Amino acid sequence: MEDAGQVNEWFMREVLPLEPLLMRFFRRNWRNESDLVDLRQELYVRIYESGLKGLPSQTKPFVFMAARNLLINHVRRARIVSIEAVADLDAMNVAIDMVTPEREVTARDELRQLQIGLNNLPPRCREVVMLRRIEGLSQREVAAQLSVGEDTVEKHMMYGMRALINFMLGGSGKIERKPKGSRKHEAVGHE
Amino acid sequence: MSNATRIEESAVAWCVKRERADWSASDQAELDAWLSESTAHRVAMLRMEYGWQRVDRMAALRSSSLSQVAPVHSPYQPDSKKRWLAMAAGFLLVMSLSIFGAQQWMGNGTQRYVTMVGGHETVPLKDGSNVELNTNTHLRAVVDEKARVVWLDKGEAYFEVAHDEKRPFVVYAGDRRIVVLGTHFLVRRDHDRIEVMVAEGRVRVEGVDTTKPLKSAIITPGNMVVSESGSMMVAMASPEKVESELAWRRGYLVFDRTSLASVAEQFNRYNEKKILIEDPKIIDTRISGSFEANNVDAFGRLLQRAYGLSVVDHKGQLWIAQQE
Numbered sequence: 001m002e003d004a005g006q007v008n009e010w011f012m013r014e015v016l017p018l019e020p021l022l023m024r025f026f027r028r029n030w031r032n033e034s035d036l037v038d039l040r041q042e043l044y045v046r047i048y049e050s051g052l053k054g055l056p057s058q059t060k061p062f063v064f065m066a067a068r069n070l071l072i073n074h075v076r077r078a079r080i081v082s083i084e085a086v087a088d089l090d091a092m093n094v095a096i097d098m099v100t101p102e103r104e105v106t107a108r109d110e111l112r113q114l115q116i117g118l119n120n121l122p123p124r125c126r127e128v129v130m131l132r133r134i135e136g137l138s139q140r141e142v143a144a145q146l147s148v149g150e151d152t153v154e155k156h157m158m159y160g161m162r163a164l165i166n167f168m169l170g171g172s173g174k175i176e177r178k179p180k181g182s183r184k185h186e187a188v189g190h191e
Numbered sequence: 192m193s194n195a196t197r198i199e200e201s202a203v204a205w206c207v208k209r210e211r212a213d214w215s216a217s218d219q220a221e222l223d224a225w226l227s228e229s230t231a232h233r234v235a236m237l238r239m240e241y242g243w244q245r246v247d248r249m250a251a252l253r254s255s256s257l258s259q260v261a262p263v264h265s266p267y268q269p270d271s272k273k274r275w276l277a278m279a280a281g282f283l284l285v286m287s288l289s290i291f292g293a294q295q296w297m298g299n300g301t302q303r304y305v306t307m308v309g310g311h312e313t314v315p316l317k318d319g320s321n322v323e324l325n326t327n328t329h330l331r332a333v334v335d336e337k338a339r340v341v342w343l344d345k346g347e348a349y350f351e352v353a354h355d356e357k358r359p360f361v362v363y364a365g366d367r368r369i370v371v372l373g374t375h376f377l378v379r380r381d382h383d384r385i386e387v388m389v390a391e392g393r394v395r396v397e398g399v400d401t402t403k404p405l406k407s408a409i410i411t412p413g414n415m416v417v418s419e420s421g422s423m424m425v426a427m428a429s430p431e432k433v434e435s436e437l438a439w440r441r442g443y444l445v446f447d448r449t450s451l452a453s454v455a456e457q458f459n460r461y462n463e464k465k466i467l468i469e470d471p472k473i474i475d476t477r478i479s480g481s482f483e484a485n486n487v488d489a490f491g492r493l494l495q496r497a498y499g500l501s502v503v504d505h506k507g508q509l510w511i512a513q514q515e
Contacts, residue, residue, distance in 0.1 A: 008237060016241045034193070041195035044234040114249040134250040136301065139211065154207050162203040165242030 007051045014059040015047055020170030022067060029071055043070050110168075117167040121160050128156035129164065195235075201225070202235040206243055248337060304330045306346070309461050309485055311442065319353035320360065325439050326461045326484075347379040349390075349440060363399060367418050370395045377437060385418040388433050396423070435481075444484045451476040451511070462487045469512040473500065 022043075026036050047066055056062035118126055124146075131142045132153075139157075143150045205222055208214070226233050306312050306324045313323045317334040324330060328346025333339075339355070341348075343364040352360045352371050360371035364380045367387075374392025378385065387396050389412050396416045397407035408425050410416055415428035428436075435445035444457050452474040455466040461484040468474055476498060482490050491502045491509050503510040 008233075011234070011237050012241045016238060019238075037199070038193045038195045041198065041231055041235065044238070045230045048230055048234050048237075110245070110249050114246065133246060157207045158200070158203050161206065161243065161246070162199065162239075164246055165203075165239060168245055169238070169242055 002052055002055060004052070007048065007055070010051060010055055010059075011044075011048055015044070015063060016169070018060060018063055022063065023170045025064065025067060026071075039070065039074070043067055046070065113168055114164075117164045120167065121163060125156045125160040125163075128153055129160040132157060133161075195231070198231055198235045199239070202232070202239040205236065206239050300333055300335055302332045302334075304328075304332070308463055311439070318355060318358070321351040323349040323351075323440060325349075343378050343380045345380055345382075347377065347439075349375070349377050349437065351375050365418075366399050367416075367423075368397050368399045370397065377433075383419060386415060387418075388415040388428050388436055390433055390437065398423075438481060439484055442484055443481045445481040446478050448477040448479055450474060451478055454478045455511075458482075458484070458487050458490060461485055464488075464507055464509060466491075466509045466511060469510055473511065473513055476500075 019040075023036065023040070026039055027033070030036065030039065043063075043066060047063060050056075050066070118130065121129065127146065128142055131137045131145065132139070137145070139150050139153050143153045146153070205225070208218070209222070211218075226236060302316075304312070304314050304322070304324060306326060306328045308327045310326055310328075311324070313321055315321055316332055316339070318339055320334075320339070322330065322332070322341070325347040328348055329344040330346070330348055331342045331344065333341075337358065339358045339360045341350075341360075341362045343362060350360075350362070350371070352374055362369040362371070362378055364378050364385045364387075365383050367385045369376070369378060369387055371394050374394055375390040376392070376394050377388045377390070379387075387394065387410060389410050391412065393409055393411045395407055395409045396418070408416055408423065410425065412430060412433065413428065415426050415433075417424050417426060431447075435447065438445040439461075444454075444461075446454055446457075451468065455468055459465045464487050466487065482493075487509060488504075491504070491511075494500045494511060495502045499514055501510075501512045501514050503512075
């Protein structure tokens with residue numbers, strides 16, 4: 001049994017930096033984009049709980065093996081399994097080995113990404129995030145400067161930081177504001 | 192909305208609320224309770240914290256350039272080459288005006304240091320580094336556990352940087368960034384013209400705007416970088432030159448066959464009483480020697496006696512002309 005603080009640290013230091021790679025793996029092997037957030041969460045829960053029992057000696061192969069097993073379970077649970085999905089799953093062993101090593105991400109790349117992520121935000125939201133995070137103003141100061149309530153500042157922060165973080169960690173940076181309808185039941189759907 | 196999305200929203204809401212000024216022990220207890228409800232909550236929170244830290248780390252590096260309004264990149268002008276050549280010989284400070292956008296903010300933990308004309312001050316930073324500010328210099332610094340960042344808004348400063356591999360020491364000067372790899376060095380900024388010289392160790396000078404193709408240069412004692420309007424040039428700087436450039440640290444200006452125009456520029460940086468040259472024919476008069484930076488009157492007497500020029504003290508300025 002590992003100490004929770006240690007597991008938290010391991011999770012942030014070794015697991016989360018793999019997210020861009022992991023999301024690419026999911027996208028390649030799973031048709032339905034709207035499932036990805038749930039798949040990612042389910043995977044993280046499994047990895048974290050397994051980490052509590054004992055940290056793996058090598059994080060990356062462990063994470064991708066867990067990701068593969070998760071997808072296989074999902075396909076088995078789905079009522080209708082397309083032939084294509086089965087073929088993909090066979091190919092997945094190869095896919096895991098082929099997962100390209102992370103390109104060394106420099107501070108410069110990250111800065112560029114932050115800039116793009118900021119540009120993708122709605123103007124008002126971007127302004128709030130920049131005043132708070134980049135110019136270091138307090139919530140109250142931002143509210144005063146923009147003549148809005150502090151709760152409005154908080155709402156912009158919640159929306160903006162979430163979009164920015166998802167973008168920085170390799171997602172699309174778009175946030176669905178409303179449920180997208182009934183697509184979530186097509187576990188292995190075709191376009 | 193999926194379950195995971197809802198949890199993600201809660202996690203980011205906690206991150207935002209936690210920064211409220213009135214965050215209390217009972218708020219923390221509420222957060223702890225939420226975290227212990229499920230592993231899904233815990234991992235979502237870890238993920239948000241991880242992303243949050245990354246954004247903040249980048250934001251600390253980016254703050255200078257992001258707050259700039261449309262950086263100026265004037266096309267290359269032939270006469271700027273001539274200026275640089277003059278620079279390599281002595282130091283001529285002819286500036287084109289380009290005002291960078293609002294950087295007037297005072298973030299949390301931002302220290303601001305200012306010297307007046309003629310001022311000279313050494314300030315210690317929290318990390319053990321020292322910054323020595325020359326005359327008429329404006330500088331801001333953020334030093335915390337994550338980063339060491341300095342913005343030279345104008346003027347000149349000499350840095351003695353405490354070695355710390357985990358926190359690079361970064362100096363922003365206009366559209367240039369100097370990343371310190373452990374060293375003593377000098378940065379001078381006059382509007383969009385930046386000069387960097389190294390006394391010890393080495394530094395990297397690069398563009399701030401990461402969307403532009405970057406030129407960067409690593410400089411060591413023996414060379415210097417002059418950057419202006421988006422262009423950058425590496426020139427030679429002998430140890431003697433660096434030494435004389437740093438003479439202001441002892442309160443002196445040192446010249447070696449420097450044109451009167453440049454000498455006047457230098458004195459004018461340190462004194463409210465400005466030297467004005469009335470006659471273009473004398474601007475190329477060569478001056479050598481070392482002078483007290485704040486004693487412009489003594490310099491005026493020298494021009495009169497040794498160079499036979501007319502020096503008139505009128506309305507608080509020194510007017511220099513040829514003898515009738």
